[in-house]
Amino acid sequence: MALLRSYVSGGWHTAPDQGVPLRDAVTGEEVARISSTGVDMAAALDYGRRVGGPALRELTFHQRAALLKALASELREHRDELYELSAKTGATLGDSKFDVDGGIGVLFSYASKGKRELPNDTVYVDGGVEPLGRGGTFVGQHIATPLRGVAVQINAFNFPVWGPLEKFAPAFLAGVPSLVKPASQTAYLTARLVELIIESRILPEGALQFVCGSAGDLLDHVTGQDLVSFTGSASTAQKLRAHRNVVRHSVRFNAEADSLNCSILGPDATPGTAEFDLFVKQLVTEMTVKAGQKCTAIRRAFVPAALLDDVAGAASARLAKVTVGNPAAEGVRMGALASLEQREEVRRSLKALLSAGKVVFGDPEQVEVVGADAERGAFISPVLLTGDPERAEPHEVEAFGPVATLLPYTSTTQVVEYAARGQGSLAGSVVTGDAEFAREVVLGAAPWHGRLLVLDADDAKESTGHGSPLPQLVHGGPGRAGGGEEIGGIRGVLHHMQRTAVQASPKVLSAVTGRWVPGTPRAEGVHPFRKSLAELKIGDSVVAGPRVVTQSDVDHFAEFTGDTFYAHTDPAAAAANPLFGGIVAHGYLVVSFAAGLFVSPEPGPVLANYGLENLRFLTPVKPGDELTVTLTAKQITPRNDQDYGEVRWDADVTNGAGDSVAKYDVLTLVAKENA
8 A cells, every 4th residue: 555655845755664553434444654754854854944934935825825816716626536536535525625625725714815815025014103293204014924834724624624724824825934844643634635726836835735644743843933733632632732842832723622512502493493503504504414524513412402303303304314334325414434444433432321310212232334344444324312401510521422412401591501511612503583582591601612603594594503613603613612713814813923013203114014004204296096007106196175165165075065054054954063163064075076186087007996995084074165185105015917916005185284084094006007
């Protein structure tokens, strides 16, 4: 059998020994062998820092996002191959799609978010400018820059494609190279994934490395610029977090660990309601997808005491329709666990759970299997229990397989307390049509959960379900669940970057951030709307005006728009208003006049105005006031795949006394070159 290879320091490494056999979860046959003997872990980390890091940091966020999109498209062409290999892990085709398509979807999602939410630059500006002195010459700004190390990513066996990709995507987008270390049981699937990535030649060299086998002394060589992200058992997470080198260098450590996730059925969801059916369907789905080997699967199902028998009966009826067996066999809905060792671990956990409950469906010791040998393959029956929520076992023992326990409750306060006894969970759900019950449970249970789904008849059609992490949202949880956050949109990207407070003059801060900061000198001359993106510079500005606002302007605007609010039309009422003391111009009239002042009307490189942001009206404008507007190029963002880019302009409208009456950002699309 083939010995799986590692990819480190720019090349493939094959261990000199025979390695340890990895077996097909369905047939028990040997699939491959695994060993990391001979991998120089220190050299791999050094290579990532020296080669991968600089190559990534040369790219802007948008360029990295484009590479993620290209990689996702490439992997999508190889899905069938990955599905076929995934079947050897015990996964059905549906399970495989959940893993493979889910991982590819993460790449697409981060590619999209990177383009939409991050600048086409190498620096991320975090928050607004902070004035630090009265005169405006000393200001502060938070920026985020990529750490100069390697993101060490240690993954679990249950999602050999999604797991690595959900860690890799935000690290790559941040500009930090990754070193992936998969769990051994299913490493042959991750190994093929990495081969496809390396063979594509899409990523810069050093951006991705792969250690197949034991991590060895890997953590002995991490520094304060490296990161460690781990998915697995809480005991292993605790051991790694306490590693002397991790502690010594305060290495950023993210863990996704054990999680006794719960789902709560609301008292309103009685048999015959949509929510009752949704709860039962979701429970059975979470028990059987990936044979229950999901860190987000439902382990504790809390139901009103009066509905316990109804739920047990309905769930058992659904479970009876689940065919267990070879994923290749027709009609099979649940495959095998990842290994025989994993099956024995589930059985051991079940013995502890049965000390506080009883089986209402399934037999942990035997199962009817279609298309395979029940003993050679790692098959087990779905097992539904009822338990005593006052006992410790349901809240402390996780059977990492197709196992869930029904637990009764009698009040909202009680079920919130029961949910908290899980000591920290990745995901929870509330199935109810009662919004007030949902609010009380969500706010009560939120401190113990990383994510909460409220499922009802309104959102059921679009809901991705209890157990599906989404790249836009944080994936992690407090306490037992590891105390970390994985993915989570731009939050996941920023986890791989250092936030630094920069204190400087406006001119220096503008140079550092690539964004014009008030107080920085402006450049006047050629109207900036006559400049293409290639010609335009940060700080290019135009001052236009003044224009006098007349009473007839205010009257006409009120009549023309229908905005006859009393402050613009009723002198007596306006005079009584403590904020105005008389008739004032409409705020949108002020903005409209400002646009008329600064616009350059002839055709040119400015293609479109697509919005305003951060608009604030600061000083009332009264008939007779003069308006002047200063428009300054604040941020320039070329679009890599278009012949135009985005320009953010700082607009400051002032009155005759020099007071700002309105401030806002104008957003335009500008051609890269003049026609």
